[in-house]
Amino acid sequence: MPDNPPGRFWLPSQPNNPELVAFLEMLEEGVLVVDAARAVHYANPAAGLLAQSLDDDPEDASNPACLLALLPDMLFACTASERWSGDVRDVRSALVFAVRRYPWLVDGKPAHLLLLRDVTEARHRQNELRRRHGELQQAYAHLASAQEQLLQAEKMASIGQLAAGIAHEINNPIGYVHSNLVSLRDYTSGLLELIHAYEHALAPKLDETTLAALTEVRTRIDFDFVSNDLPELINESREGLERVRRIVQDLKDFSHAERKAGWRRSDLLKGLESTLNIVWNDLKYKAKIERQFSPMPLVECLPSEINQVFMNLLLNAGHAIGERGTITLSCGHNAARNEAWISILDSGEGISAEALPRLFDPFFTTKPVGTGTGLGLSISYGIVKKHGGRIEAANATEGGAVFTVVLPVSQPERVKD
Numbered sequence: 001m002p003d004n005p006p007g008r009f010w011l012p013s014q015p016n017n018p019e020l021v022a023f024l025e026m027l028e029e030g031v032l033v034v035d036a037a038r039a040v041h042y043a044n045p046a047a048g049l050l051a052q053s054l055d056d057d058p059e060d061a062s063n064p065a066c067l068l069a070l071l072p073d074m075l076f077a078c079t080a081s082e083r084w085s086g087d088v089r090d091v092r093s094a095l096v097f098a099v100r101r102y103p104w105l106v107d108g109k110p111a112h113l114l115l116l117r118d119v120t121e122a123r124h125r126q127n128e129l130r131r132r133h134g135e136l137q138q139a140y141a142h143l144a145s146a147q148e149q150l151l152q153a154e155k156m157a158s159i160g161q162l163a164a165g166i167a168h169e170i171n172n173p174i175g176y177v178h179s180n181l182v183s184l185r186d187y188t189s190g191l192l193e194l195i196h197a198y199e200h201a202l203a204p205k206l207d208e209t210t211l212a213a214l215t216e217v218r219t220r221i222d223f224d225f226v227s228n229d230l231p232e233l234i235n236e237s238r239e240g241l242e243r244v245r246r247i248v249q250d251l252k253d254f255s256h257a258e259r260k261a262g263w264r265r266s267d268l269l270k271g272l273e274s275t276l277n278i279v280w281n282d283l284k285y286k287a288k289i290e291r292q293f294s295p296m297p298l299v300e301c302l303p304s305e306i307n308q309v310f311m312n313l314l315l316n317a318g319h320a321i322g323e324r325g326t327i328t329l330s331c332g333h334n335a336a337r338n339e340a341w342i343s344i345l346d347s348g349e350g351i352s353a354e355a356l357p358r359l360f361d362p363f364f365t366t367k368p369v370g371t372g373t374g375l376g377l378s379i380s381y382g383i384v385k386k387h388g389g390r391i392e393a394a395n396a397t398e399g400g401a402v403f404t405v406v407l408p409v410s411q412p413e414r415v416k417d
């Protein structure tokens with residue numbers, strides 16, 4: 001190393017080029033010339049300052065050789081013509097330098113020209129930007145999923161309102177058709193009685209021609225069959241109407257829109273049965289329903305929302321059953337914890353180990369595109385959580401999946417505000 005003023009190293013290979021040296025000394029970027037044996041042949045003042053920022057030993061404060069310790073071996077392994085660039089970090093000071101390596105010659109032998117810049121602030125800002133960007137992305141995803149859930153909940157609510165509105169409208173005509181049918185049954189039985197009475201009274205007194213004409217009419221209209229069938233037809237119509245009435249009532253119970261919405265003590269089993277009737281069309285060809293009910297108290301809840309949970313679970317159970325199977329409904333009351341529970345067990349495939357921890361995630365679905373949105377369980381989870389309860393999902397020992405909804409029988413005052 002030539003004899004230089006402290007902190008200054010000259011370029012021995014360029015002793016006669018004072019302009020170049022003056023230029024290098026003005027640069028804000030640290031410049032080092034290092035030979036293959038990692039000996040420093042030149043360092044500009046900026047490199048000295050960088051070294052100073054690393055080293056807290058004032059004796060050795062501006063020795064740029066200490067910068068070399070930061071550089072990776074792969075940089076020194078570069079071939080004569082190779083370039084290298086990258087960031088290096090000093091663990092102790094946490095400073096980050098951007099380093100670029102160019103081929104150089106010292107006394108005609110391959111060496112390294114190194115440019116170093118302190119990028120600690122810039123990298124810090126970049127990292128901070130990246131972190132904030134990640135946070136924003138997460139918040140955006142969260143908002144998007146919340147919006148989807150809201151839309152879904154709104155859709156359910158408006159379907160409920162629509163159903164309740166239709167149910168209300170259907171109720172009136174059903175009412176008078178039902179009462180008319182009762183009158184019709186009474187009138188026809190009276191009329192038939194009268195016809196039979198006339199027949200008995202007049203038949204012996206009629207001449208043969210009139211009797212033959214009456215018999216012809218009687219045969220043509222199949223009077224005996226009609227007089228037997230008429231009351232049966234009316235009864236069947238009444239039964240059909242009864243069924244429509246029950247469905248309408250189920251729709252009303254399901255949506256609860258005709259009552260003032262809000263928390264009330266409700267019979268969960270009634271809600272479960274109404275909901276089962278609503279989704280029965282989807283289940284009837286594949287599932288047999290078994291009931292294992294034990295007594296349970298009325299549960300303070302938002303009934304239409306709990307019915308929505310039952311609907312999601314019943315539909316999922318139906319989907320899980322391939323061809324034919326059984327859905328077992330059970331319920332019970334844990335008096336010690338004052339909790340009521342309802343469980344829905346199906347005889348389907350069960351839940352795979354990968355799906356189990358993700359069931360309640362919004363948009364998690366294993367159903368084909370366009371079939372499931374993957375929101376059913378996440379919405380149900382939210383509803384049950386709002387009630388201070390929980391949904392447990394498991395694979396049953398006898399095969400199939402079992403979902404248990406556990407709800408507190410009473411709600412603390414603050415929840416109902």
Ligand SMILES: Nc1ncnc2c1ncn2[C@@H]1O[C@H](COP(=O)(O)OP(=O)(O)OP(=O)(O)O)[C@@H](O)[C@H]1O
Pocket residue numbers: 312316317320346348349350351355359364365366367371372373374375376377378400401402
């Ligand atoms: N009874 C069940 N047996 C097996 N897997 C089930 C059962 N219930 C739910 N799963 C699994 O959980 C996933 C999520 O259910 P979730 O109800 O949230 O959405 P989905 O039924 O796929 O769609 P949708 O939004 O229409 O309800 C289902 O795709 C299915 O893989």
Ligand SMILES: [Mg+2]
Pocket residue numbers: 312315316372375376377
């Ligand atoms: Mg579902």
